[in-house]
Amino acid sequence: MKDPLVSLPGYALRRAASAMIAELGxxxxxxxxxxTDVSILILIEANARITASALGRALDIKRANMVPLVGRLEAGGLIERRPIDGKSHSLELTARGRTRLAEAWAIIEQFEAELLARVPAAHRDHLLPALNALWQGPPPTLG
Amino acid sequence: MKDPLVSLPGYALRRAASAMIAELGxxxxxxxxxxTDVSILILIEANARITASALGRALDIKRANMVPLVGRLEAGGLIERRPIDGKSHSLELTARGRTRLAEAWAIIEQFEAELLARVPAAHRDHLLPALNALWQGPPPTLG
DNA sequence: ACAGGATTGCTATGAAGCATAACAAACGTG
DNA sequence: CACGTTTGTTATGCTTCATAGCAATCCTGT
Known part of the structure; x- marks a missing residue:
């Protein structure tokens, strides 16, 4: 079958991402x-006393959508919420959360290694910087 | 804020893809x-008399989920269904569909060019082959 | 020719991600 | 201390994607 889509970087990006997400899942x-849980746990580990709102900003997840995510992690005993002031709560890993995150890291590292291994060596080192430029790069209006 | 995620290709892939999809949308x-509509129209244009099931296989969309997609394109007068045999239908672009697809192509080409322009020149040519290797590459069990 | 298995199109349904609007409570600042 | 902002939250809807099941039709091997 003829497939003009495979020469479009945007399409390749979408397919690669959805295949990757499915497999990681x-x-x-x-x-x-x-x-998503793992990305939250990772950011909490790296940033003690972070709030749900700040997490949402870092992960590009709306405040409203953080509620069920954080709620489930708390219900599972992986994180704890402590009041910072009368309004905000700080999120911290529990012992159980730390253990679970270590398991997650093992899976993630294995997965990322396999991901890179699929890319021909000539292109491998260019992948991360190219991807990061796509979403972290200067706003389109500057170009 | 410390962010260990940005050094993970998988995470970068996910963020880049979702930012890209949102902007294209x-x-x-x-x-x-x-x-998704555009990818369907493109494949129909490139493959006359293709069926919805075959489209689904090419796009990695389940048969069941093709129904509303094809239905909406047909309802909008962009494609037409003709019976091939008592079971299958061939999909073809209408004149209106062809016009709309041309408009879509103009947007897509502009978009893809801007996408690539955000990637530093040193990495640019590596992006498409690296991405295609990620999802078209050999099955993981072979490695 | 025909029986059995595969394919097609479809309905129904549920999980997950993401968006908006609205709200009360608390914060921070001029 | 009043006003704009921030936080956490509920409610809601849309889109994407997955599964299960079904009837009709097909293709293949014998």
Missing amino acids: ERLVEIGLRH | ERLVEIGLRH
Whole structure:
């Protein structure tokens, strides 16, 4: 079948991402987490006393949508919420959360290694900087 | 804020893809299409008399989910269904569909060019082959 | 020719991600 | 201390994607 789509970087980006997310999801389901959960746990570990709102900003997830995500992690005993002041809560990993995150890291590192291994060596080192330029780069109006 | 995520290719892939899809969506909404619609129209144009099931296989969209997609394109007068045999239908662009697709192509080409322009020149040519290797590459069990 | 398995198109349904609007409570600043 | 902002939250809807099941039709091997 003729497929003009494969020469479009945008289409390749979408297919690669959705295939990757699906496969990562399969692996993470074995420790009862979703990829979004893991990104939240990682950011909490790296930033003690962060709030849900700040997490949402970093992950590009709306405040409203953080509620069920944080709620589920708390219900699972992986994180804890402590009041910072009368309004905000700080999120911190519990001992259980730290253990679970270590398991997640093992899966993630294995997964990322396999991901890179699929890319021909000649292109491999260009992938991360190219991808980061796509979403972290200067706003389109500057170009 | 410390962000260990940005050094993970998988995370960068996800963020880049979702930012890209959102932006493309904004542009396509002006001609009343979604990115999935466009990919369907493109494949129909390139493959006369293709069926919805075959389209689904090419685009990695389940048969069941093709129904509303094809239905909406047909309702909008962009494609036509003709019975091939008692079971299958061939999809073809209408004149209106061809016109709309031409508009879509103009948007897509502009968009893809801007996408690539955001990637530093040193990495630019590596992006498409690297991405295609990620999802078209050999099955993981072979490695 | 025909039986069995595969394919097609479809309905129904649920999970997940993401968006908006609205709200009360609390914060921070001029 | 009043006003604009921020936080956490509820409610809601849309889109994407997955599964299960079904009837009709097809293709293939015998």
